[in-house]
Amino acid sequence: MKRKQHHRFSGMLLVEEQQSASLRFFTMSVKLNALNSDSYIDISQYRDQHFKGNRYEQEKLLKQSNTLYVGNLSFYTTEEQVHELFSKSGDVKRIIIGLDKIKKTACGFCFVEYYTRGDAEHAMRFINGTRLDDRIIRTDWDAGFKEGRQFGRGKSGGQVRDEYRQDYDPARGGYGKLAQQHRPTEVRNSF
Amino acid sequence: MSRRRHSDENDGGQAHKRRRTSEPIEIEDRLESLICRVGEKSTSSLESNLEGLAGVLEADLPNYKSKILRILCAVARLLPEKLTVYTTLVGLLNARNYNFGGEFVEAMIRQLKETLKNNLYSEAVYLVRFLSDLVNCHVIAAPSMVAMFENFVSVTQEEDVPQVRSDWFVYVVLSCLPWVGKELYEKKDVEMDRLLSQIEGYLKRRVKTHVPMLQVWTADKPHPQEEYLDCLWAQIQKLKKDRWQERHILRPYIAFDSVLCEALQHNLPPFTPPGHMPDAQYPMPRVIFRVFDYTDAPEGPVMPGSHSVERFVIEENLHCIIKTHWKERKTCAAQLLSYPGKNKIPLNYHIVEVIFGELFQLPSPPHIDVMYTTLLIELCKLQPGSLPQVLAQATEMLYMRLDTMNTTCIDRLINWFSHHLSNFQFRWSWDDWSDCLTVDLEKPKPKFVKEVLEKCMRLSYHQRIVDIVPPTFSALIPADPIFTYKYPDESASSLPGYPMSITVSNAIKNRASNEEILTVLKEVPNPNQEDDDDEGESFNPLKIDVFLQTLLNLAAKSFSHSFSALGKFHEILKTLANSDEGKLHLLKVLYEVWRNHPQMIAVLVDKLIRTQVVDCAAVANWLFSQDMAHEFTRLFIWEILHSTIRKMNKHVQKIQKELEEAKDKLEKQQHKRRDSGDDEDMDKNSEDEEGQLEEQIERLQEKVESAQSEQKNLFLVIFQRFIMLLTEHLVRCETGSVDISTPWYKNGIERLQQIFLMHHATIQQYMGTLENLLFTAELDHHILAVYQQFCALQL
Numbered sequence: 001m002k003r004k005q006h007h008r009f010s011g012m013l014l015v016e017e018q019q020s021a022s023l024r025f026f027t028m029s030v031k032l033n034a035l036n037s038d039s040y041i042d043i044s045q046y047r048d049q050h051f052k053g054n055r056y057e058q059e060k061l062l063k064q065s066n067t068l069y070v071g072n073l074s075f076y077t078t079e080e081q082v083h084e085l086f087s088k089s090g091d092v093k094r095i096i097i098g099l100d101k102i103k104k105t106a107c108g109f110c111f112v113e114y115y116t117r118g119d120a121e122h123a124m125r126f127i128n129g130t131r132l133d134d135r136i137i138r139t140d141w142d143a144g145f146k147e148g149r150q151f152g153r154g155k156s157g158g159q160v161r162d163e164y165r166q167d168y169d170p171a172r173g174g175y176g177k178l179a180q181q182h183r184p185t186e187v188r189n190s191f
Numbered sequence: 192m193s194r195r196r197h198s199d200e201n202d203g204g205q206a207h208k209r210r211r212t213s214e215p216i217e218i219e220d221r222l223e224s225l226i227c228r229v230g231e232k233s234t235s236s237l238e239s240n241l242e243g244l245a246g247v248l249e250a251d252l253p254n255y256k257s258k259i260l261r262i263l264c265a266v267a268r269l270l271p272e273k274l275t276v277y278t279t280l281v282g283l284l285n286a287r288n289y290n291f292g293g294e295f296v297e298a299m300i301r302q303l304k305e306t307l308k309n310n311l312y313s314e315a316v317y318l319v320r321f322l323s324d325l326v327n328c329h330v331i332a333a334p335s336m337v338a339m340f341e342n343f344v345s346v347t348q349e350e351d352v353p354q355v356r357s358d359w360f361v362y363v364v365l366s367c368l369p370w371v372g373k374e375l376y377e378k379k380d381v382e383m384d385r386l387l388s389q390i391e392g393y394l395k396r397r398v399k400t401h402v403p404m405l406q407v408w409t410a411d412k413p414h415p416q417e418e419y420l421d422c423l424w425a426q427i428q429k430l431k432k433d434r435w436q437e438r439h440i441l442r443p444y445i446a447f448d449s450v451l452c453e454a455l456q457h458n459l460p461p462f463t464p465p466g467h468m469p470d471a472q473y474p475m476p477r478v479i480f481r482v483f484d485y486t487d488a489p490e491g492p493v494m495p496g497s498h499s500v501e502r503f504v505i506e507e508n509l510h511c512i513i514k515t516h517w518k519e520r521k522t523c524a525a526q527l528l529s530y531p532g533k534n535k536i537p538l539n540y541h542i543v544e545v546i547f548g549e550l551f552q553l554p555s556p557p558h559i560d561v562m563y564t565t566l567l568i569e570l571c572k573l574q575p576g577s578l579p580q581v582l583a584q585a586t587e588m589l590y591m592r593l594d595t596m597n598t599t600c601i602d603r604l605i606n607w608f609s610h611h612l613s614n615f616q617f618r619w620s621w622d623d624w625s626d627c628l629t630v631d632l633e634k635p636k637p638k639f640v641k642e643v644l645e646k647c648m649r650l651s652y653h654q655r656i657v658d659i660v661p662p663t664f665s666a667l668i669p670a671d672p673i674f675t676y677k678y679p680d681e682s683a684s685s686l687p688g689y690p691m692s693i694t695v696s697n698a699i700k701n702r703a704s705n706e707e708i709l710t711v712l713k714e715v716p717n718p719n720q721e722d723d724d725d726e727g728e729s730f731n732p733l734k735i736d737v738f739l740q741t742l743l744n745l746a747a748k749s750f751s752h753s754f755s756a757l758g759k760f761h762e763i764l765k766t767l768a769n770s771d772e773g774k775l776h777l778l779k780v781l782y783e784v785w786r787n788h789p790q791m792i793a794v795l796v797d798k799l800i801r802t803q804v805v806d807c808a809a810v811a812n813w814l815f816s817q818d819m820a821h822e823f824t825r826l827f828i829w830e831i832l833h834s835t836i837r838k839m840n841k842h843v844q845k846i847q848k849e850l851e852e853a854k855d856k857l858e859k860q861q862h863k864r865r866d867s868g869d870d871e872d873m874d875k876n877s878e879d880e881e882g883q884l885e886e887q888i889e890r891l892q893e894k895v896e897s898a899q900s901e902q903k904n905l906f907l908v909i910f911q912r913f914i915m916l917l918t919e920h921l922v923r924c925e926t927g928s929v930d931i932s933t934p935w936y937k938n939g940i941e942r943l944q945q946i947f948l949m950h951h952a953t954i955q956q957y958m959g960t961l962e963n964l965l966f967t968a969e970l971d972h973h974i975l976a977v978y979q980q981f982c983a984l985q986l
Contacts, residue, residue: 032223032265036517079750080790084649088561088610091797091834095750125518126565131614133651 040125061143067113069142074133074171086112090119102157221886230276240448245283271317272511277442282328286454310472322368328444333378335459340364347393353985355473369500373435400983405478405553405681414481422479430500439501480548486720488537509545524569539581551600554948564610593635598941609646617659633934645669672788674747688737705762730772739780764804774809789827807839815912824938843898851890857884885915913943947981
């Protein structure tokens with residue numbers, strides 16, 4: 001907190017390319033916290049439990065990252081669709097579709113890596129919380145893709161959230177895995 | 192470490208952290224918060240909030256004066272939509288503490304000088320407007336404000352300065368008059384009349400060559416798109432005729448008149464506008480975007496006329512709100528919808544018009560395109576009963592005027608509309624647009640629908656598009672994006688490349704190395720040569736065709752598969768494409784196999800450039816080649832071209848940055864050595880390091896020059912090709928006595944314009960070469976006009 005204060009009062013501020021002149025040379029007035037809210041790019045509460053390193057290191061990476069985790073995708077959403085949508089905030093470097101660990105089929109999440117942080121920030125501001133394949137998708141900062149992180153961590157092979165949910169979601173395999181154990185016949189009739 | 196934090200639930204991002212202590216820094220933050228929040232929704236009236244805040248600040252002046260000065264200066268600069276709230280606050284403070292008022296005015300003048308020095312012209316406008324409204328609050332004496340305006344207008348007498356410079360000073364004066372015109376006329380009508388007459392003279396002699404390049408429509412009906420200064424002048428003229436009666440602006444200071452008129456006023460110090468500097472970047476001229484008028488809002492309040500000053504003030508304020516809050520769409524939407532005085536105006540119409548105005552602004556929107564899409568979605572969420580209808584009405588009107596809409600703006604409309612629809616299950620009354628089915632498919636309306644459906648497909652899938660449009664629209668449905676393989680089975684066995692395609696396919700499936708495959712490919716006969724080429728290194732189109740077709744066929748499943756294939760066989764591709772003809776043919780084959788999937792073509796071309804298999808000029812030459820002529824009006828072609836230019840530009844910038852960093856490092860090293868004293872060992876190490884840095888700098892210098900040369904060449908290639916194609920068309924029409932204005936020509940000439948507009952900053956560097964080599968007087972005047980309009984922008 002103190003560190004941030006020093007930056008603010010010294011008049012030297014980190015800014016984006018486009019609006020950089022706007023605040024660079026100001027010694028007379030201050031950057032107003034109340035006005036410069038940019039909360040859509042803040043890191044969330046989520047921390048990857050499998051991350052190799054401590055919390056501080058993970059947070060440092062999240063704050064510099066160019067990679068986003070994208071969740072609540074339909075199992076049928078393709079890399080092409082993700083590319084089209086996320087290209088609206090900048091040039092996409094790479095997309096990695098999340099896979100069921102056992103079946104190796106798409107299981108409803110992916111990673112989108114941009115060439116620059118600024119483009120990723122635009123995605124957090126303007127693509128997070130909008131629709132892809134008619135579903136509201138959610139984006140969050142990711143510390144960076146590592147081999148193995150493209151697999152679901154649920155017991156059944158998909159994402160953890162699909163293990164325990166009680167609702168019926170045809171785009172994500174129907175009922176949650178736990179709930180499916182109680183309704184075997186209905187799963188077959190789901191389409 | 193506890194996972195729980197004290198901050199509020201983050202539901203899409205606008206949490207506020209609670210504080211626990213009250214150090215001085217906390218008090219300053221609180222002051223900031225109090226000042227920034229005054230004027231927002233509150234249980235008390237604005238007047239009582241202002242009164243209360245003035246009291247608090249007056250009490251804090253002894254301890255926090257400089258902080259309060261800084262905050263007030265900042266809100267003047269950064270919250271122009273709340274101008275009158277803050278001028279009233281300053282007025283109240285001045286009435287209570289004359290010295291503070293004086294110090295504030297001085298601080299504002301210093302800030303104004305700094306903004307002008309740093310090319311922050313829009314913020315400078317807000318500062319001057321703030322000062323002028325302080326006249327209404329009895330903080331600044333009217334005659335001294337008039338004197339400042341006189342100094343500004345005298346800039347129009349300067350010689351040999353860019354027109355955009357004098358434009359700006361005139362704009363500042365005119366744009367203050369809605370707020371302070373009445374007061375200034377009451378005190379100094381003779382001087383004001385003289386001022387306005389000087390401005391009128393200037394406006395009459397201004398050059399307006401740049402205007403056509405900035406207009407969204409080429410037609411004047413139903414609404415002429417006026418140049419921004421002409422529009423503002425007309426608005427001020429009307430205001431003057433109405434004897435400066437202005438009723439829209441919220442003026443809290445009126446309620447405090449009895450207090451404020453007792454205050455002593457300050458005189459503005461004489462302010463000489465800073466002289467013109469060569470590196471000054473004045474704001475670009477604009478055209479005022481209008482799509483609605485008083486006939487369009489069916490019920491409720493009437494829309495103020497295009498030349499009413501209310502229209503100016505409303506639009507200004509809405510633009511300011513977007514500028515302040517664009518990063519936070521929920522806040523932005525909420526702020527737009529809670530515009531003060533909204534019950535007297537058709538606010539939804541103004542909001543939609545202002546947003547589209549920014550989205551279609553030429554050369555480019557103030558903010559990234561996708562922001563506007565998301566903002567409109569947010570607005571629809573907050574006003575589900577009224578805003579979507581206005582948006583649909585606007586979309587309908589834009590569709591109806593497509594025939595005369597600028598191609599660049601149509602591109603943006605296509606991207607906005609398809610993205611918007613994808614958030615609303617693609618629901619649209621397509622039948623309302625069935626008129627587009629009765630005309631030539633190259634005309635703007637059917638073309639627009641076709642491109643929209645293609646983009647919708649990219650965000651979903653082919654069958655979805657088939658399902659959402661009426662069967663009558665089948666001609667406009669995009670092709671199913673499938674791979675077209677030349678060598679699929681025995682039916683292709685008569686083709687010369689067929690046997691080799693099987694061999695190569697098997698080799699790849701059996702994980703043969705690059706060398707092994709190259710050896711295999713040596714056997715491919717070269718249709719261009721009669722003798723055997725021992726090395727097999729020269730350009731062999733059949734070799735390229737067989738390899739690339741086979742490879743891409745095996746990798747056709749997804750983007751990732753194809754990228755992986757290009758990466759794995761990078762060596763082979765580089766070898767095959769080691770000549771200009773090779774590169775061109777590679778791109779040709781790529782197009783042939785993926786011609787139904789333009790999105791795939793674009794991403795593969797991108798990869799081929801980034802991995803240096805093809806260069807930017809090769810891509811440009813390919814796009815303009817005869818083989819691609821039938822696709823010349825399709826959007827994906829231009830997306831590829833602009834993406835290619837951007838990559839080139841980023842590449843140059845990257846190396847320039849590396850050079851700057853190396854130079855900085857050297858300078859630091861030299862300083863260190865100078866300051867370090869007489870340590871011999873240190874000296875020698877330093878010298879070595881410096882030597883290395885100097886070498887590095889030399890290498891980077893060469894790299895920069897080489898990159899810039901490549902960049903210049905790219906633009907030359909592009910412009911040359913445009914000139915050739917367009918001239919051919921113009922000559923053909925002239926000799927055949929046919930009208931030049933075909934849909935193809937409109938697209939072509941506006942795409943040329945688009946190159947200038949989208950990359951103006953880079954092109955500026957090469958103006959000399961362009962003028963000497965390409966845009967000479969011998970050129971057809973239609974083409975030369977585009978170049979002249981670009982020069983007239985004086986960017």
